[in-house]
Amino acid sequence: MKMRADSYIFFLRSLRRLMEKYEGEYVAVVGAKVVAHGRHGKEVYDQARRRHPQSRILLGQVPAKEAMVLWVASASHSRDRNLRLSDI
DSSP states (O other), X not given: OHXXXXXXXXXXXXXXXXXXXXXXXXXXXXXXXXXXXXXOHHHXXXXXXHHOTTSOOEEEEOOOSSOOOOOOOOOTTOXXXXXXXXXX
16 A cells, blocks of 8 residues: 555655646656656556556556636526537
């Protein structure tokens, strides 16, 4: 459990630096080290697993620097409960 906690704490504490280097990418962390990164989570995990077959791997997605805002219309008050997003 300690290794998992160390990786998670490293990820959280290093997030600003990770965003500068790996913005929008997946990172695989073992202990306090990024051991693989890329755009596709499965590929990043597989690469990390090959390099560290006996280690616990934390796989996280580094957020983009820009915020994404989604406009979601509430359909709960609509008479038509089958309201589709394309109808809005």
